[in-house]
Amino acid sequence: MRYNSSIKSVAVGFPEKYYTNDMPPFSSIPNLPKNWWRNWGMEGRYMVDKEKGESCSQLAKKASLGAIKKAGILAHDIDLIIGTTCTITGWSDKENDRIFPGISEYLKTELQCKHSAMTIEVNQACISFLVALQMASDYIKTGKYKNVLICSAETFTQIADFSLPSSTLFGDGAAAVVVGRSEKEGKLVSSHYKSVPIYNDIATLQWKSPPDKPGKEFTRPYFTLGQDAPTQMQTFVPHNVPEVTFKALEKANATLEDIHHFVFHQPSKMLIRMWAMGIGIKKDKYTTTVEKYSCLSSASIPVTLYFALKDEKIKPNNKIVFAGAGIGWGFGAQVWNTENINY
Template sequence: MKIKSAIKSVAISIPQKYCDNNTPPFSEIPNVPKNWERLWGIKGRYMIDAALGESCSVLAKDASLKAIDKAGLAVKDIDLIIATSCTITGWSDKNPERIFPGLSDYLKTELQCSNATMTLEVNQTCISFMVALQIASDYVEAGMYKNVLVCSSETFTILADFRSSSSTLFGDGSGAVVVGQSENKGSMLAAYYKSIPMHNEIATLQWRPPLGNTNKEEIRPYFTLEENGPALMQTFVPQNVPVVALKAIERANLSLEDIDHFVFHQPSPLLLKMWAMGIGIKSDKYTNTVEKYSCLSSASTPLTLYTALKNGKISPNNTIVIAGASIGWGFGAQVWNIENINF
């Protein structure tokens, strides 16, 4: 009998400190356009505090332990860890300048997994969690691994240039799931992906000094959004998520009416509305977390899955679509039958 995969659990870890747009350092950003908050629709975000011992890796460990526990497993049961993070530099709580080894290796060490546990890093920016889910599902169904931990952790506030309006777009947080063998019908039914290899300059992580500063001693990685970036995004990002979502539903031999809920990556409320309109669904068919949490890049998707479950938007035996876009630009969508996700 063919092995099927299922999302067994999901958990999140969020910093203690909450900052709305009127809280420093966000209230002190110079030259923020008057319509910036209305355009992006982001009202606040959670932000790590190093003085409290918070870091990208600490959040990742916390979310992972919760997900393993919710799945009814012990750490020794995990045989593959897949980690995703755009916080390439600064993810480590012990050495903030460490880049390699990656977050998955950190988790294996800190969780005290067995030597047989394999580790893997995925970086497809905002859809990294979705790509990791695909890999986890494929490995489980191939019989290579039985219990896969997927953890996405992001602390974009340490990559924020607080002289740039773009620093208001991101927050910090971590989400993790355990993917294992399905006992009933829970599985990924279909997926569809596409890539548009253009406009790579719109949104990047650049090594540079802060805006308005030419001091080479202050060069470090900063998230950088080009001035005309939002306008260029509108020419292709709103259209392509509906394309991949509808293609995935078609590949699953389902209709739009068969889908109970959509879990989108969370770049802005405006894009969520445009994706929903392009697909042909109303606001009650998807969950919005970006207004409160801002964009968490790869961690937005597990956070939104968790929130939808907590709010009763997703129940056992539901069929859902997970979809989103990433800078670069990649687009993807998956159709899942939900067995029972513990949260």
């Protein structure tokens, strides 16, 4: 028997403190290129405070509890948990250097899910949420699972080198969705993905010593954006997102006029604007969150979905598109028919 898969709910979780660009440490980043803030579009971001017990896993738990409650189910009803994070090192609320097990195992324990609940980690950088959605939908369609929790949590500020301009691009936050069976028309209609790994070295994690603690004994991973990365990204990222979007629309036998709203990954205002122009849509057809929250990597699409729903830009029985790019470089787009997504 085949089932429809529907996004039942979405919830978010953010740290307590908010930092604008004119607050330390962001106000003291050296050698920012001219028009840096204007091109990237970040005005501020939330940032975890380890001393207050804030962590990637704590944000993930907060968002997951919210999504489960809003879906009208219990943690015991969850059959599969899919966790996504690019942070990897430092996700744990107990150990700064913990890598495995991932946040899905942590959530299974903390939420007190049933023993039979399966856990999976996905790391396809910024499009990890899309990959997780595809997996959840496919599992539900085949009848393998009934309720799937996807949680995307990021604390990029914990792997930021504040001596480099790239440290200004990210914020901290989490979002979770529950995907479940549907008797109605809510479902993943079509999708399309591609990989272009030619530029896979322009944005990565690199192991090095922190600026204030030189020496091999302090070596740890830091996010690093190549010096020419912004220019290189403009040569291949802008046209690949529209390309996969049109492929997904073609598979769905849908036109731009059929789509009520677009939910993009949020890397920068400039790239989002280029995607919209390449697709041929105006500002009222998509939501941006990068200004207030900065780039949230794998959490940016579900966070943007949450605020699009909150602003009533997405309603029941709408047809929507998720699309984005992830360092590596992967590209993906999905067309969904929505039910009532509780938020």
